[in-house]
Structures are given as C-alpha cells and as structure tokens.
Amino acid sequence: xIGNFFMYASSLFTSTNLAVAQAAGTPxxxxxxxxxxxxxxxxxxxxxxxxxxxxxxxxxxxxxxxxFPFNFDFIRGSGxxxxxxxxxxxxxxxxxxxxxxLRLVIPLAVIASASSIVGAFLGLSLPQSIxxxxxxxxxxxxxxxxxxxKNSEFPKIGxxxxxxxxxxxxxxYFEPSSGKDxxxxxxxxxxxxxxxxxxxxxxxxxxxxxxWANVPVLNLLLGAPLKIAVGTxxxxxxxxxxxxxxxxxxxxxxxxxxxxxxxxxxxxxxxxGVKILNTAKPKSIRYIVILMLLFxxxxxxxxxxxxx
Amino acid sequence: MSSQTPIPSNxxxxxxxxxxxxxxxxxPEQNKYANILLFCSWAGIIVxxxxxxxxxxxxxxxxxxxxxxxxxxxMSVHQYSQATNAPIGWDWLGLITHADYxxxxxxxxxxxxxxxxxxxxxxxxLRKKDFPYATMVGLEIIIIVLAASGVFHIAE
Numbered sequence: 001x002i003g004n005f006f007m008y009a010s011s012l013f014t015s016t017n018l019a020v021a022q023a024a025g026t027p028x029x030x031x032x033x034x035x036x037x038x039x040x041x042x043x044x045x046x047x048x049x050x051x052x053x054x055x056x057x058x059x060x061x062x063x064x065x066x067x068f069p070f071n072f073d074f075i076r077g078s079g080x081x082x083x084x085x086x087x088x089x090x091x092x093x094x095x096x097x098x099x100x101x102l103r104l105v106i107p108l109a110v111i112a113s114a115s116s117i118v119g120a121f122l123g124l125s126l127p128q129s130i131x132x133x134x135x136x137x138x139x140x141x142x143x144x145x146x147x148x149x150k151n152s153e154f155p156k157i158g159x160x161x162x163x164x165x166x167x168x169x170x171x172x173y174f175e176p177s178s179g180k181d182x183x184x185x186x187x188x189x190x191x192x193x194x195x196x197x198x199x200x201x202x203x204x205x206x207x208x209x210x211x212w213a214n215v216p217v218l219n220l221l222l223g224a225p226l227k228i229a230v231g232t233x234x235x236x237x238x239x240x241x242x243x244x245x246x247x248x249x250x251x252x253x254x255x256x257x258x259x260x261x262x263x264x265x266x267x268x269x270x271x272x273g274v275k276i277l278n279t280a281k282p283k284s285i286r287y288i289v290i291l292m293l294l295f296x297x298x299x300x301x302x303x304x305x306x307x308x
Numbered sequence: 309m310s311s312q313t314p315i316p317s318n319x320x321x322x323x324x325x326x327x328x329x330x331x332x333x334x335x336p337e338q339n340k341y342a343n344i345l346l347f348c349s350w351a352g353i354i355v356x357x358x359x360x361x362x363x364x365x366x367x368x369x370x371x372x373x374x375x376x377x378x379x380x381x382x383m384s385v386h387q388y389s390q391a392t393n394a395p396i397g398w399d400w401l402g403l404i405t406h407a408d409y410x411x412x413x414x415x416x417x418x419x420x421x422x423x424x425x426x427x428x429x430x431x432x433x434l435r436k437k438d439f440p441y442a443t444m445v446g447l448e449i450i451i452i453v454l455a456a457s458g459v460f461h462i463a464e
Contacts, residue, residue: 031375035364069378073385084418088349095334095342102338102429106444114451121460124385167440238345239448242422246455249416252394253385256411257377260360267353 038068039261042082046269051276052289054146055211055237056266057083059289062139062208062296065132066303070258072128077248078259079207080241085263086270087209087237098173099231104186104224107167108232109239111193112200112210116240119204120247129304135206136301142212143293146286149216157187157223164189173227186222195221204244209237337432341425348421356414359407368407397458423452 042056045063049056061079065072094100123131160169170185186192195217203210214233218224224232248254334342364374372380372392380388388394395403403409426449433442454460 031378032364034378034381035374070381071384071388074381074388077385081415081418085349085353088345088418088421089353092342092346092349095338095345098334098338102335102341103441106429106441106448110444110448110451113448113455117451117455117460128384239422239426239452242419243452243455246419246452247460249412249419250397250456250458250460251385252389252396254412254415255377255381255388256360256363256408256415257374258381259415260356260411263353264357 034068035257035261038064038258039265041067042262042265043269043272046266046271047273047276048269048285048289048292049266050270050273051285054289055083055209056086056270057207057209058139058142058212059292059296060208060262060266061206062135062300063292064262065135066296066299070255072131073124073253074255074258076123076205076207077245077253078255078262079209080204080245080248081254081259082262082266083203083207083209083237084241084245085267087234087241089267091235091238094231094234097231098171099227100235101169101171101228101232102235103167103169103171104218104228104232105235105239107169107189108193108196109236112196112203112236112240113243115197115200116204116244117247119201119206120244121204122201123205123207124247124251124253129306131206132300132304134304135208136297136299136304138202138206138208139293139297139300141297143290143297145212145216146290146293149220151216151219151226151229153226154182155219155223155225157185160185160187161189171228173225175227182225184225184228186218186224188221188223192217192222200240203237203240204247207244207248209241211237337429340428340432344425344428345421348424349418352414352417352421354414355417356411359411359414363407363411366407368405368410370408371403371406372408419452419456423449423456426452 041063042060045059046056049059057079060082061075064070064078065075068075091100095102164170164186167189169189170183172181172183174180175182196214199210199213199217202208202213211230211233214236215226215229218229218232219226222229245254362368363370366373380391383391389396394400400409400412404413426445430442430445430449433439433445
C-alpha cells in the first residue's frame with residue numbers, strides 16, 4: 001500500500017512539475033497558481049526528503065530552479081530559509097535526546113557559518129550561468145555521493161586528537177535497538193574543521209543547506225556514530241544557514257511570496273514523511289531521490305550552458 | 309582503531325578515559341538551548357503564516373501586490389531592487405506597515421533564534437568558566453550579528 005502511495009506521489013510530483021514547467025512559459029497563468037503550486041511541490045519534496053533522509057533544500061533549489069519562473073537569486077535565498085526552518089524544527093528533539101552534541105556543533109559552526117557568509121557573497125556576485133553550471137555539477141556529484149558513499153553506523157576510530165580532547169568532545173546516547181547507552185567521541189577534528197569551511201562556502205553559495213556533506217564528514221572522517229552525525233548535522237544547519245540567510249535577506253534576495261509557501265510546504269511535508277517512514281521502503285525512495293537529483297543537476301547544468 | 313559500539317572496546321575506553329566529563333544525561337545548557345530553539349522557531353513560523361495570510365488577502369496596502377509579483381520575480385535581485393525601489397539592509401523595517409514587508413518580520417525572527425540560544429549558552433559557559441566554549445560562542449554571536457547588521461555590501 002505504501003509502495004502504491006509512493007508511486008502515486010512520485011508520479012503526481014512529476015506531473016505537477018511538468019504542468020508547472022508548461023505554465024512557466026504560458027503568459028496569462030493566474031498569479032496565485034505559482035505560490036499554490038510551490039506549496040504543493042514543496043509539500044511533496046518534504047515527504048520525499050524525510051523518507052530518503054536528506055535535507056529538503058538539496059532537492060528544493062535544483063527542482064524549483066528547474067520548473068518555476070523565479071529568478072535563481074530568490075530561489076537560493078528561499079533555499080536557505082527552507083534549510084533553516086527544517087533545522088530549527090528538528091534540532092530541539094535531537095538535542096534533548098542527546099542525538100546531537102552542542103560540544104561538537106559549536107566549534108564546527110564557527111568555521112561553517114563564517115565561511116557561509118563568504119559563500120553567500122560569492123553566490124550573489126557570480127553570473128547566474130556560472131552558478132547554474134556549478135550547481136549542476138554539484139547536484140550531480142551529490143547524487144554520486146548518495147550512490148557510492150557507505151556511512152558507518154558505528155565507525156572505527158583511533159585515539160582522539162589533541163583538539164578534540166582539549167574541547168572534551170564526546171557524549172553518550174541511548175540506542176533502542178541494543179537497549180544500551182552508546183558512548184562516543186571523535187578524532188581528526190582539525191581536518192574536519194578545514195572541510196567544514198568548504199562546506200560552509202557551498203551552503204551559502206547555493207542555498208542548499210549542507211546535510212549531504214555534513215553527515216559523511218562527521219561520520220566517516222570524524223568518526224561520530226551515524227545517529228550523532230545526522231543529529232549534529234541538523235543542529236549545525238540552524239547556525240550555518242542563519243549567517244548566509246541574513247546576507248540574502250539584507251540584499252533583498254528573499255521574496256516572501258516564494259519563501260513562505262516553500263517553508264510551510266516542506267515543513268508539513270517532512271512531518272508527513274516522518275509519520276509514514278516506518279512503513280516505507282527507504283531503499284527504493286533513495287533511488288528515486290538519486291534520479292531526481294541527477295535529473296535536476298543535469299537540467300541546471302544545461303541551463304547554465306545555455307542549452308536548457 | 310576501535311569501533312564506537314554499545315560495549316566499548318579497550319582502545320576506545322582508553323581513548324575515552326582522557327575525557328572525564330562525558331555524561332549520558334543531556335547537559336542543562338543543551339536542554340535550555342533546545343527549548344529556546346523550540347519555542348522561538350514556532351513563534352517565528354506562526355508570525356510568518358499570519359503575516360503571509362495578511363499579504364495574500366491584500367490587506368495593509370502592500371507596496372508590490374501579490375498579483376503584480378509575476379512581473380518581478382524573474383528579475384535578478386539587483387534588477388528587482390531597482391524596479392521596485394526595494395530597500396537594502398534594515399531599511400525594510402521602516403516599511404512594515406505594508407503587508408509585503410511585514411512578512412519579513414517572521415523570517416527575520418527565524419534568523420535571530422540561534423543568536424538567542426547562543427546568548428544563553430554564553431552566560432552558562434562564562435558561569436562555568438568554560439572559556440574555550442565561551443570564546444567560540446561569543447565569536448559565533450559576533451559573526452551572525454555582523455551578517456545580520458548589513459555592514460557587508462555587494463558592489464553592483
């Protein structure tokens with residue numbers, strides 16, 4: 001039943017986007033169709049993103065820029081608020097259940113948020129054709145990352161580095177599957193900080209959040225257990241995206257008629273997605289997300305090259 | 309090398325023995341920070357929804373009516389700014405009697421939530437004399453405030 005529901009939802013999603021794309025080239029479409037279509041599309045993106053375990057804005061920016069008539073500047077500004085709102089609504093629960101650690105979030109956030117400001121300025125300064133080419137390459141790369149990266153639930157780590165020991169980073173959480181508390185710490189923190197500066201720039205530049213990059217770095221490089229990596233990444237976005245979101249807001253690159261339906265649609269959709277998560281098949285959903293990313297990435301690439 | 313499993317191996321145990329303050333319980337400052345995020349983000353979202361409905365209903369004399377937005381939303385931010393005389397930085401605060409700029413109140417509030425949480429963390433870390441974390445939290449507040457202040461501009 002869930003399989004049918006999902007097939008129905010994905011075909012509905014495709015047909016909605018095609019209808020929207022056709023309407024984009026059709027003058028005379030009533031103005032209210034756009035925010036309504038955006039609300040509906042982002043609701044579906046929210047469901048798919050929650051089921052696939054990805055952040056909504058990584059799907060939002062390429063899909064909305066492919067099918068809606070809005071300028072890329074405003075879509076990126078909205079993407080940051082989408083990521084920010086999702087993070088703010090998810091982080092409290094994760095922090096309260098110790099699945100996110102403030103002692104890990106704080107040092108990474110300083111680096112990532114400062115560099116996201118640089119990214120935001122780059123995004124607002126570079127020509128849009130270049131940005132679309134870069135976004136196309138990035139989204140295609142993220143799809144590849146989803147195909148090939150193998151996260152580890154409990155990574156093997158060595159002795160924590162001096163900085164991680166000095167900052168006393170580590171914690172414990174209750175693991176229901178084993179009925180035990182899992183104690184964890186991290187290593188290779190300096191290398192992680194360097195990578196987070198790059199992640200911050202990309203997040204600010206394209207408005208796509210950064211969970212897709214945060215989680216592998218936290219899990220595979222720093223050695224945080226997967227649940228801690230996901231929770232910490234989600235809490236981290238609330239800070240990283242705040243700095244970049246302010247740059248876009250101050251430059252006037254946030255249009256409420258685009259941003260607010262998007263935020264509401266994704267938030268409601270992701271809540272629905274979480275509710276049906278237990279009965280869905282994550283693997284097939286993940287494949288659909290990968291296909292959507294590949295499609296949106298290639299479309300953005302072609303648009304940047306002037307062929308789309 | 310050791311795995312971070314429910315039953316820590318000897319290596320990990322020795323690695324962790326360097327850390328004396330690891331608790332299974334959520335720290336009070338983390339709990340407080342989570343509560344601030346929870347209540348403030350919902351407050352921001354509720355304000356955002358209400359102001360958006362006001363805008364869509366055509367109340368409070370918007371400067372750019374929703375029905376006129378298709379003329380502008382395809383423009384770049386610089387073109388939009390010139391075409392609608394849209395303010396840069398915090399000048400929009402002077403226009404919040406108009407529904408379209410009133411919408412920015414809820415969005416801006418979402419951008420303040422993390423700073424509120426961080427201010428509570430700063431007080432806690434200073435009280436606990438945890439100076440490395442107090443410094444990083446203070447630095448983060450400065451970064452966000454600078455980003456929000458509008459002191460950074462993009463040359464057109």
